[in-house]
Amino acid sequence: MRAASVSRRTAETDISVEINLDGSGRAEVATGVGFLDHMLELLARHALIDLTVRAAGDLHVDQHHTTEDTGIALGQAFLKALGDKAGIARYADVHLPMDETLTRVALDISGRPFLVFRTSFPTEKIGAFDTELVREWFQAFAMNAGLTLHVETLYGENSHHIAESCFKGLARALRRAVATDPREAGRVPSTKGTL
Secondary structure: OOEEEEEEEOOOEEEEEEEEOOOOOOEEEEOOOHHHHHHHHHHHHHHOOEEEEEEEEOOOOOOHHHHHHHHHHHHHHHHHHHOOOOOEOOEEEEEEEEOOEEEEEEEEOOOOOEEEEEOOOOOOEEOOEEOHHHHHHHHHHHHHHOOEEEEEEEEOOOHHHHHHHHHHHHHHHHHHHOOEOHHHOOOOOOOOOOO
């Protein structure tokens, strides 16, 4: 089973994450940030990973540390659960429509973390959530999961739809990239023999 757990405690946050890459999409998420909870629940559902996230953060300051550190912890758990990456598809891309919005996500489970995030939001907030934190979460997740990740919203008008299309696009791409490819016969998908 490709599963892992990670705990991360700082002066600003206390986070625990459990992940099963071969799950059914079950999510138990409580970060204290409602919109982030919603995004992580749909990430689990559309990636078909089981996910438990518990976070306590300095929300009296703002939502930044909790959002970023949740991305860090989830990325670390994802990387740990992948193990040596033997047999995975490795690459995936998807165009994800969400009503008037269309977002393209492409990724490589490369071990060489990099984020290109070409998405903007027409509003500064989605409810109480700062839209700039969407990029912060993606940056933290990609760097700690070892992903080369490209996210680009081609068009969109509603900030909620834009954010949701980014998370669902990531979920659907992860679902494909972590899938085992029987033709790989358990090999690491790289001419270097390691990722």
